[in-house]
Amino acid sequence: MTTTCAALFISAPSSGSGKTSVTAAIARSHARRGQRVRVFKTGPDFLDPSILERASGAPVYQLDLFMGGFAHCQALLSQAAAEADLLLVEGVMGLFDGKPSSADLAEAFGLPVVCVIDAAAMAQTFAALATGLANFRPGLRHRGVVANRLGSAAHGRMVGEGLPADLPLIAALPREPRLTMPERHLGLVQALEQPGLDVQLDAWADAWEAALQPGFMFAPVSFEDAIHPPPRPLLQGRRIAIARDAAFGFIYPANVDTLHALGAELSFFSPLRHEPLPDCDAVWLPGGYPELYADRLAAHPTLTASLAAHVARAKPLLAECGGMLTLLDGLTDVAGETRRMAGLLPGRAHVQQRLAALGLQAINWPEGPLRGHSYHYSTLDTPLVPIATASNPNGGKTAEALYQQGSLRASYVHHYFPSNAEAVAAFFAG
Structure with missing residues (x-):
């Protein structure tokens, strides 16, 4: 048996490209329209999930092929797919970084990939980087790219030059310092330490909706139903x-x-x-x-x-x-x-x-x-x-x-x- 749900894997060429803000923006945009959104984070991260949980209104679980294994990740995804209108998975580091990598996870479950690329210091090279990511590993399903931290509308047109038809520019997000998330030595500041987070998440969602190109549709993904037997109640009464x-x-x-x-x-x-x-x-x-x-x-x-x-x-x-x-x-x-x-x-x-x-x-x-x-x-x-x-x-x-x-x-x-x-x-x- 399978369960089908719209899904998207948000990755990037490197850390710091804006994966979390884009994932949170998409989640908030759909959640505030009344859709049931479930978000997952690739790898053992605690900080990004706290932001994504606030954005989506639902707990954010880790997907890690080493810590949890394939069957565990499959069970988490299939259960979420049965309860949600949209599944989002945020990657970790760059798309191909680490073992297991974001690419490994996306390929294992057939998740369509969108790469967020920081375009602040490039123009036409954006297309070369995007197509390189898309062609490096043939087994991945790429839906397009997101240009982040653009300086102007003209800059957005330049980064889109040279992109093939099957790798469209899905969204062109402007550089807005007011949308920057505070950080400290381990990463983003925890959600519970940010009193203005909900206002910022709505601003991110507004920016995403304004930047999204017409015609983009989330692809449906079929998830194999997985029955993960619960452990024995060895701590009953404790x-x-x-x-x-x-x-x-x-x-x-x-x-x-x-x-x-x-x-x-x-x-x-x-x-x-x-x-x-x-x-x-x-x-x-x-x-x-x-x-x-x-x-x-x-x-x-x-x-x-x-x-x-x-x-x-x-x-x-x-x-x-x-x-x-x-x-x-x-x-x-x-x-x-x-x-x-x-x-x-x-x-x-x-x-x-x-x-x-x-x-x-x-x-x-x-x-x-x-x-x-x-x-x-x-x-x-x-x-x-x-x-x-x-x-x-x-x-x-x-x-x-x-x-x-x-x-x-x-x-x-x-x-x-x-x-x-x-x-x-x-x-x-x-």
């Missing part, structure tokens, strides 16, 4: 407390779904709002930006003591990346200022100006193998000896350690729970 706010915002929606499917009761709380740790059997401190909110976290009247008591009772605590930094003895920011952290995990971290680690990760927990991703600007100095070390499937140098101290487990890895739900359940079950 309550897991999950930190969730601007300091702990790096949460895959599929991870939350997995915990629900395992039967766990989830209780979210905000350390930044000084909410107490809920009564629970296990705790998950996901990644985020504790370095930006260290003073507010340190001022929490009860959290450190509650977490210490939790671990003293041998209850499981998983701390990922920023969650791990929160539990250290100290954290030094890029300005060189050191702040005392919870002191539940021996060691100190230093946030630096340059990237410290980036890459997909495969790691063997004592309960079984998991997959995930690493992306951080801090370095860690700890006397703890790792119980496992991750590997990078692409042979990159990023190979994160997994630490264990009593019932506390910590790593820079952002684990993707669907990659091994039973291993995750075994840990959280204690």
